[in-house]
Amino acid sequence: MDKPLLTFIVMAYNQERIIHEAIKGALSQTYSPLEIVLSDDCSPDRTFEIMQEMVADYQGPHTIVLNRNETNQGICGHVNRVLELAQGELIVMSAGDDISLPHRTQKLYEVWEESGRKAMSIFSNVYMMNFNGEVFGPKYHKPVKVLKSVKQAISSNNCFVLGASHAFSRRLFTEFGSISPGIIHEDLVIPFRALLADGISYLDDCLVKYRVPAPSVKPNPFVSNYHQTILDRFSLASKEKIGIWEQWKLDIMQSGHIETEALRCHIDEHIGRYIVIKRCCILVLKSNLFITAGIVVCTSLRYRHLSPVVFYLLECMHRVFMKFNRNSRQFV
Secondary structure (H helix, E strand, C coil), X not given: CCCCCEEEEEEECCCCCCHHHHHHHHHCCCCCCEEEEEEECCCCCCHHHHHHHHHHCCCCCCEEEEEECCCCCHHHHHHHHHHHHXXXXXXXXXXXXXXXXXXXHHHHHHHHHHCCCCCCEEEEEEEEECCCCCEEXXXXXXXXXXXXXXXXXXXXXXXXXXXXXXXEECHHHHCCCCCCCCCCCHHHCHHHHHHHCCCEEEEEEEEEEEECCCCCCCCCCCCCCHHHHHHHHHHHHHHHHHHXXXXXXXXXXXXXXXXXXXXXXXXXXXXXXXXXXXXXXXXXXXXXXXXXXXXHHHHHHHCHHHHHHHHHHHHHHHHHHHHHCCCCCCCC
């Protein structure tokens, strides 16, 4: 029996210092027949030129597809584009800063084949690696509990799938369509689609060296635009979270799930509650009441049914502060 064509995708942006490692990992895959898509999201550095140079020197058995987006598409816009190019039945994803081990695609294929090709989403364990390429052990030291239902994902607000080691059936795009380009975390959308179809599988083998992102620079509380920076970051995160929920609702409708209406109502409840949390947090940030913000957020997460009451009391407190500080810029 002939093995099916699979697609291995390397997506990159501004990674000229390390992209060659990700490409080497892709070209070294032992599975065949394999299509390899190397795609750059309009990087201003030499990322795409390095892709071209390495492909020009390649003499192996795999089919290579090179792509460079004319404009920057963002993560999910980029995912949509490479899925238009992919021809394989199973899609193996790789970020431009990670390194896939040579047997990765073969192992994922075996899991997929054992499921009767019904596993819509498959992910594996990974080796954790710092920016300099030093490996410091596996990510998961205990068995991973894979979600079995859409309700679990909605309740936990997560699908618990590691995007760095993710592979999925192309059917999740041919049947559900593209992902909203504004979403950043595709690994919260694609596994959710898998749950709506035939489920998620996990392989405990470490098949990827996952480069841990460098810690982001924290805003300095002593600079003049500190609060605006915090607000901007919070607003961006809020937009992303609500965008994912809205995408989940669209995918539920597309799937024709037997509990479509109940699941949509469940998501709407989450959105409504989160909007209250967002409103409260912005109110607190603008008021400089950071200690109160911490208390409110923690209370809201622990006792969600009390969130509206806590937020109402906080808003009343804010009005009192504003009334007695009308001539002060401290709370503006």
